[in-house]
Amino acid sequence: MCLSGTLEDKLTAAAAAGFDGIEVFEPDLIASPWSPAELAVRCADLGLSIDLYQPFRDLDSTDPVRFAANLRRAERKFDVMGALGVDTVLVCSSVAPDAVADVDQLAEQLSTAAARAELRGLRIAYEALAWGRHVSTWDVSWDAVRRADSAALGLCLDSFHVLSRGGDPAGFAAVPGEKLFFLQLADAPQLTMDVLQWSRHHRLFPGQGAFDLPGFLGAVLTAGYRGPLSLEVFNDVYRQSDPARTAVDAMRSLQWLEEALALADPAAGLHRPPAAPQLSGWSFTELAVDGVSGPQVGEALAALGFTHTGQHRSKPVQLWEQEAARVLLNASVVRAGAPGEAAVSALGLESSDPQRSAVRAEAMSAPVLPRTRGATEAELSAVAAPDGTEVFFTRTGPDGWPADFLPTGAPPAAGAGLTGIDHVALAQPFDAFDEAGLFYRAVLGLEPQQVTELAAPFGLVRTRAVTGPDRAVRLTLSASSLRRGGWAPRVPEPQYLAFATDDVVATAERLRAAGAPLLRLPENYADDLEARFDLPADLLAAIREHGLMYEEDVHGACLQLATEVLGDRFFVVVVQRLGGYDGYGNADAPVRMAAHRRQRRAAAVSR
Amino acid sequence: MCLSGTLEDKLTAAAAAGFDGIEVFEPDLIASPWSPAELAVRCADLGLSIDLYQPFRDLDSTDPVRFAANLRRAERKFDVMGALGVDTVLVCSSVAPDAVADVDQLAEQLSTAAARAELRGLRIAYEALAWGRHVSTWDVSWDAVRRADSAALGLCLDSFHVLSRGGDPAGFAAVPGEKLFFLQLADAPQLTMDVLQWSRHHRLFPGQGAFDLPGFLGAVLTAGYRGPLSLEVFNDVYRQSDPARTAVDAMRSLQWLEEALALADPAAGLHRPPAAPQLSGWSFTELAVDGVSGPQVGEALAALGFTHTGQHRSKPVQLWEQEAARVLLNASVVRAGAPGEAAVSALGLESSDPQRSAVRAEAMSAPVLPRTRGATEAELSAVAAPDGTEVFFTRTGPDGWPADFLPTGAPPAAGAGLTGIDHVALAQPFDAFDEAGLFYRAVLGLEPQQVTELAAPFGLVRTRAVTGPDRAVRLTLSASSLRRGGWAPRVPEPQYLAFATDDVVATAERLRAAGAPLLRLPENYADDLEARFDLPADLLAAIREHGLMYEEDVHGACLQLATEVLGDRFFVVVVQRLGGYDGYGNADAPVRMAAHRRQRRAAAVSR
Structure with a gap:
């Protein structure tokens, strides 16, 4: 049964x-x-x-x-x-x-x-x-x-x-x-x-x-x-x-x-697979793009302060960097979505022992992916997560994966204060929600956190984080509480990539100046923040001006902004964690979802 | 909310x-x-x-x-x-x-x-x-x-x-x-x-x-x-x-x-719509058919002892009859399904006051359907149920709906002992389950019975009956407990029409002799009946020979048989109620579903 x-x-x-x-x-x-x-x-x-x-x-x-x-x-x-x-x-x-x-x-x-x-x-x-x-x-x-x-x-x-x-x-x-x-x-x-x-x-x-x-x-x-x-x-x-x-x-x-x-x-003498090597952070996140979404995302990354620093030796893959935030745009992913879509296709995780990570993953029944690589390219071990996302075990360094990329020689952009990847948010297929929690737990040694439920505009959404012990790696997994039918859009909520900043207001100013496609939020949202929290006037003004979101948990607070949806099912978030804030902006998610829906409907009408 | x-x-x-x-x-x-x-x-x-x-x-x-x-x-x-x-x-x-x-x-x-x-x-x-x-x-x-x-x-x-x-x-x-x-x-x-x-x-x-x-x-x-x-x-x-x-x-x-x-x-002086007129039984059930499924269902009805007695004056609709069991095969239904499908498209319910039934239905927010009829044809009032099935309020008699049919003059078949419609089983869209219960309650004055859950081969199925006070009208409504996704077939379980008989063994013998497409059940099923119930040897032999199903409730017992699926999403059941049995064969439904699945897979392979 x-x-x-x-x-x-x-x-x-x-x-x-x-x-x-x-x-x-x-x-x-x-x-x-x-x-x-x-x-x-x-x-x-x-x-x-x-x-x-x-x-x-x-x-x-x-x-x-x-x-x-x-x-x-x-x-x-x-x-x-x-x-x-x-x-x-x-x-x-x-x-x-x-x-x-x-x-x-x-x-x-x-x-x-x-x-x-x-x-x-x-x-x-x-x-x-x-x-x-x-x-x-x-x-x-x-x-x-x-x-x-x-x-x-x-x-x-x-x-x-x-x-x-x-x-x-x-x-x-x-x-x-x-x-x-x-x-x-x-x-x-x-x-x-x-x-x-x-x-x-x-x-x-x-x-x-x-x-x-x-x-x-x-x-x-x-x-x-x-x-x-x-x-x-x-x-x-x-x-x-x-x-x-x-x-x-x-x-x-x-x-x-x-x-x-x-x-x-x-002492029980039970069989043990190799322990999961510690994951010390993100090497990269890869997006699958095509001829339409690739330039759109690239343009957005440029406006977000990224530099196109490398080109893969043998594949149509671009490397974009800003501090420790690295994004690959891959135009050769086979299981890419509909035309014009951009979607997270691979996670590069920094492992202290990539080879042992792969052996352990296989011992935990993770499907190991076949690799094709050029003679001079780095050996990359990867497994498939339940939603099909490829998980790479990597090392960033001269002998690691960056060696596969030839420098473009582009002068580094001024940047926008993004310091790295805060978390990656993946929409899960309905059937895969519990399977995914166990996958990341057993295969990668990440710890599933509490499941919370959001009242989203088109139905309830369950979400949970899986995190490394020191939060160097944070992923969020979301799925509809009931599989959606005819009325509510069947497509999953968009995925996103959240970058960290130490000063979201300064980052927002730079992004607006660079013409980044920031998401507009309703005035009512800021009015409600003003009623709920005793925020400094200059912060409230910045919230209104830049469409920032603010929420608190028991440890601290979080300020964030989101871009518009790029390539139909992907967007970028910029997060500043204040105090020991340990959440993922869930309280603000319904407002963001409704704003994205308006943006996408407007885009659909204008097409 | x-x-x-x-x-x-x-x-x-x-x-x-x-x-x-x-x-x-x-x-x-x-x-x-x-x-x-x-x-x-x-x-x-x-x-x-x-x-x-x-x-x-x-x-x-x-x-x-x-x-x-x-x-x-x-x-x-x-x-x-x-x-x-x-x-x-x-x-x-x-x-x-x-x-x-x-x-x-x-x-x-x-x-x-x-x-x-x-x-x-x-x-x-x-x-x-x-x-x-x-x-x-x-x-x-x-x-x-x-x-x-x-x-x-x-x-x-x-x-x-x-x-x-x-x-x-x-x-x-x-x-x-x-x-x-x-x-x-x-x-x-x-x-x-x-x-x-x-x-x-x-x-x-x-x-x-x-x-x-x-x-x-x-x-x-x-x-x-x-x-x-x-x-x-x-x-x-x-x-x-x-x-x-x-x-x-x-x-x-x-x-x-x-x-x-x-x-x-x-005494409170509240507004009251006209009371729901009593529904005294089934006038007919209409199936939407096409050039493929029509002949297939017609052939099956003939083998089930029905006679094609009438042809509609102005539409491609056949009337088939056996005692009080009447089936219409309608080849002109607009919202018909995929090519080759047969599906229940309309219920004809015998109302003591069809006009008042329609007025009440409208007062209960039921969508009243526009009617086109010929000059000499009977006025038929109909509303749409939540799943789109048309519900007609009718009177059977010389001045009622049969007047729309010209006799074919076909000699009446010997029949197979079917005496009327016992119940109609409608698969509901996932979203419509609770809505449908209230619809039949408020619009038709039927009473929703307890919801029960079946462990069907491809997921849980909820089912409930709605019944008239004397059980002259019985309908069952079913839907998956969770909306189905990629693996479990998304198409609903087939609908069926259950005819009553006073002697299902005699009926089964006649149906087999006439070559009716009876569903074969596994030997294991009969073996289990033998272990569970102290049934007479001749009944057990008949159960094995004809693929009958047997179950009991607190009031009595039920013997039934099913045909194979006809026209992709429809089949016929013949039911004999023993004692005061008040159920719908739910305990046997998973066995029947698995047998239908085998039959349909085999048919798909042979196509």
């Missing part, structure tokens, strides 16, 4: 992502034209074991007639298990009105069922559903299993059911390892809602949510569990996303989890 | 739907290029009054410096109100850490602010947010307002904030009518979740949710409120849907509410 599609789609995706086995969930089997024996053959062909079967719920019953019917049903499912070649069946705590409350009676019924299973060489893993009628916590399920005292009966632990109820994994130590039959893992965001709805719609892969999965898994392994790690993630988005992508995301979550556990307990 | 888009989009939509006025929500104003005075002119041009302004939150504060700053901010917003020409400002209970807990101190601060407002001829409507820090219920807000004892200070009541906290509207009777300054209405589904998230994402228009809005409004009016009825619906879907459609939906919710209140209290 982690994957979308038919059973055939799911098996193919799981095998391709490198999984060793699967659980068979009854609805998939019932809807499949394959008999259980045919399914077993198909799994064997793909190198997948069948590790668990989930054929029904609500086994126990206070009604003897009902319990007898349930046992009869179980026997038929044991037949199916024989054909599937699986030896463990999941039985969840009952949610039915006739569920058994008395733990001794429950133990007796479980023991009866386990005896039937044992005759077939099968075993039952009993699991407490968080919303079970009488058994809703793992310790009560263990109490029943312990009392049943049957070799063919053990526990299935599920991290969601335990952690959503605030269960303490430390208690697993009391359970003998051989009674831990199965382990299901799921993360989740911390939500305050009905636990059944939380479980059915909002589960996530480990590392994507708020639960302490490394701590949970560590406790289970310490208790002696040695079976498979199975992912059971009910998630509305994954239910309808490309299963091949979801399966890779799922595999990455286990790779991340294994590493997190290995770091917490080096 | 009920409507998507920019302020200009919203005003246009509200005016076109017939609203008298609006609230101005600060983010819209701040993002607008119109000054407050320009906005006032624009509203006046559109015939819209500005009835409330929501410029900020968190007025009161235990910190005197902060409270002074808040008052200063309020004064600036009072300036804006002068320019807007609005006299009432909303102040919500504070959610800030410095919110005032002591009700006397709170009353004093509210009174101070009200005195400032009064000097400008303005007034403050104070509202308890359900998640306010210290004031979260309406009675506490009233206590503060009462103690403040200021003519310029009154209450704003919001149905969501009151009803989500289980508040009792009967208590409003204690509040003098002149202290009720403003009323905001929102419905919501009954959810168990954090009230803030519930409020921000899941509000609905009156009549779309689970709250007793007629009871709430009745209590407010009884207490003496005489101001506007304002809708404040934060809803993730409406935030990104076409505002013109949403505004009509919103207006219909008030029309429905007014009628519900008038029915509850005839």
